[in-house]
Amino acid sequence: MKVLIVGLGLIGGSYAEGLSKKGYEVYGIDQNEKPIQYAIEKGWIQDTLDSKVTIINKADIIILAIYPQAILEFLKDNQSNFKKGQLITDVCGVKSSFVNKATLLATPALYLSHHPMAGKEKIGIEFSDCSIFKKANFLITPLKNTPIEAIKILDQIARDLEFGKVSIMSPERHDEMIGFTSQLTHAIAVSLVNSDHDCDTVNFIGDSYRDLTRIAMINENLWSELFLENKTALLSHIESFEEQLDILKNALKTNDQIKLNELFKTSTQIRRKMEK
Amino acid sequence: MKVLIVGLGLIGGSYAEGLSKKGYEVYGIDQNEKPIQYAIEKGWIQDTLDSKVTIINKADIIILAIYPQAILEFLKDNQSNFKKGQLITDVCGVKSSFVNKATLLATPALYLSHHPMAGKEKIGIEFSDCSIFKKANFLITPLKNTPIEAIKILDQIARDLEFGKVSIMSPERHDEMIGFTSQLTHAIAVSLVNSDHDCDTVNFIGDSYRDLTRIAMINENLWSELFLENKTALLSHIESFEEQLDILKNALKTNDQIKLNELFKTSTQIRRKMEK
Numbered sequence: 001m002k003v004l005i006v007g008l009g010l011i012g013g014s015y016a017e018g019l020s021k022k023g024y025e026v027y028g029i030d031q032n033e034k035p036i037q038y039a040i041e042k043g044w045i046q047d048t049l050d051s052k053v054t055i056i057n058k059a060d061i062i063i064l065a066i067y068p069q070a071i072l073e074f075l076k077d078n079q080s081n082f083k084k085g086q087l088i089t090d091v092c093g094v095k096s097s098f099v100n101k102a103t104l105l106a107t108p109a110l111y112l113s114h115h116p117m118a119g120k121e122k123i124g125i126e127f128s129d130c131s132i133f134k135k136a137n138f139l140i141t142p143l144k145n146t147p148i149e150a151i152k153i154l155d156q157i158a159r160d161l162e163f164g165k166v167s168i169m170s171p172e173r174h175d176e177m178i179g180f181t182s183q184l185t186h187a188i189a190v191s192l193v194n195s196d197h198d199c200d201t202v203n204f205i206g207d208s209y210r211d212l213t214r215i216a217m218i219n220e221n222l223w224s225e226l227f228l229e230n231k232t233a234l235l236s237h238i239e240s241f242e243e244q245l246d247i248l249k250n251a252l253k254t255n256d257q258i259k260l261n262e263l264f265k266t267s268t269q270i271r272r273k274m275e276k
Numbered sequence: 277m278k279v280l281i282v283g284l285g286l287i288g289g290s291y292a293e294g295l296s297k298k299g300y301e302v303y304g305i306d307q308n309e310k311p312i313q314y315a316i317e318k319g320w321i322q323d324t325l326d327s328k329v330t331i332i333n334k335a336d337i338i339i340l341a342i343y344p345q346a347i348l349e350f351l352k353d354n355q356s357n358f359k360k361g362q363l364i365t366d367v368c369g370v371k372s373s374f375v376n377k378a379t380l381l382a383t384p385a386l387y388l389s390h391h392p393m394a395g396k397e398k399i400g401i402e403f404s405d406c407s408i409f410k411k412a413n414f415l416i417t418p419l420k421n422t423p424i425e426a427i428k429i430l431d432q433i434a435r436d437l438e439f440g441k442v443s444i445m446s447p448e449r450h451d452e453m454i455g456f457t458s459q460l461t462h463a464i465a466v467s468l469v470n471s472d473h474d475c476d477t478v479n480f481i482g483d484s485y486r487d488l489t490r491i492a493m494i495n496e497n498l499w500s501e502l503f504l505e506n507k508t509a510l511l512s513h514i515e516s517f518e519e520q521l522d523i524l525k526n527a528l529k530t531n532d533q534i535k536l537n538e539l540f541k542t543s544t545q546i547r548r549k550m551e552k
């Protein structure tokens with residue numbers, strides 16, 4: 001199986017590493033020469049003199065590991081090179097805003113989007129590491145008329161990369177949920193860190209602060225796109241969160257220890273179910 | 277050096293384990309018989325027939341690893357047994373509300389409060405593990421007239437338990453900072469988890485959600501006391517955090533990608549300095 005990875009960053013590189021180790025014939029392209037050389041030296045992608053068009057043409061699967069707005073540009077620029085029987089996919093963290101357009105642009109190739117729920121607070125292929133995928137959630141977001149064969153191919157890729165649970169859902173359901181579990185958490189971590197006005201905080205932190213704020217180290221260009229592309233869902237989740245924080249604040253203001261206990265018991269119950 | 281640990285829970289048990297391993301002669305008392313037997317079997321505390329009064333009387337250091345409101349009760353109940361040359365301390369997560377009273381009640385023994393910034397989302401001595409202290413922050417909160425000898429003893433305990441940075445500050449400064457790094461983070465994690473209204477969330481989470489919400493599994497009795505005892509500082513930190521979240525929300529509402537990028541860059545810079 002020939003796989004072309006477009007965009008050799010942290011995630012693209014990790015796909016290249018993981019898939020090449022499982023015997024896929026992996027090709028890679030990138031705007032820059034450096035990550036390509038890095039991936040070739042690591043043995044993660046083929047060292048080839050073929051042109052970009054030739055590589056695109058011979059790939060069975062094309063994985064777009066690039067920023068949301070770059071996906072449609074890539075599809076437009078290369079539309080004439082796609083062919084029947086190819087599967088094109090992306091790893092983007094939002095879906096609804098572009099998957100219909102992407103599906104049209106990819107024709108006659110099949111388009112099926114997915115989302116690997118793994119990452120690091122680092123940028124660039126030198127931080128790639130396919131072990132981040134181990135047991136992570138893998139989300140596949142077909143449209144109504146996406147053929148089952150396409151889903152099967154992505155499911156196999158998820159297994160080969162050792163992901164955990166594979167879930168299938170609509171792009172809208174994906175964005176709704178990811179607005180909560182991913183974008184809201186990043187919005188909270190960023191706001192918490194930015195409300196730190198003391199230069200000595202580091203001496204007062206424990207693991208809880210470290211864990212809670214790790215994702216405040218954030219790739220600003222990627223995440224501002226993700227936030228804006230999923231604006232409606234994210235705003236609604238921020239508001240639900242604020243309502244809960246208000247309930248807690250009011251319990252505190254009125255010295256309502258019973259209410260505080262109740263809030264803590266509820267959160268403990270909900271969260272305990274999510275332990276691995 | 278004879279150490280008495282009052283309250284053999286997760287933290288008290290971890291002190292008993294760590295200090296006994298370093299050659300301290302450790303005694304333990306608890307409301308319940310079970311944790312005492314557990315600690316004796318593990319070899320963490322002495323197996324003795326001495327009465328509680330005798331043990332209190334012969335201890336060089338008494339470490340109170342009990343809930344905030346239980347500290348003053350213990351001191352009142354046992355006031356007549358304290359003697360000159362003893363040091364009494366506690367591991368409580370708030371300080372200002374009781375340390376002046378505790379210092380009076382402990383007389384003629386010295387009282388000096390401290391805060392080990394380590395823990396687990398578990399309750400009970402069976403989860404004790406002194407390795408949680410390794411490299412953690414250790415805060416000592418003397419009053420103006422606390423003798424330097426008392427600080428030196430706690431500093432030595434911190435070293436023997438392999439804590440990292442030891443910082444010395446007033447109880448007020450402690451509570452102000454801990455309201456931010458500890459209580460605010462717990463308030464956020466609880467509110468985030470409680471704003472989850474979907475039964476399928478677990479399939480959509482990555483490590484970021486797991487890390488951010490781990491502390492939503494919370495000992496409700498302990499933490500409602502901590503929140504209420506540090507109410508003013510905590511409310512003010514919640515409000516600063518809400519202001520930052522509002523700034524982010526407004527940038528999102530007005531599609532202000534430049535502002536979002538700026539917020540993300542700031543949080544990345546601040547947080548990166550805290551990496552171990």
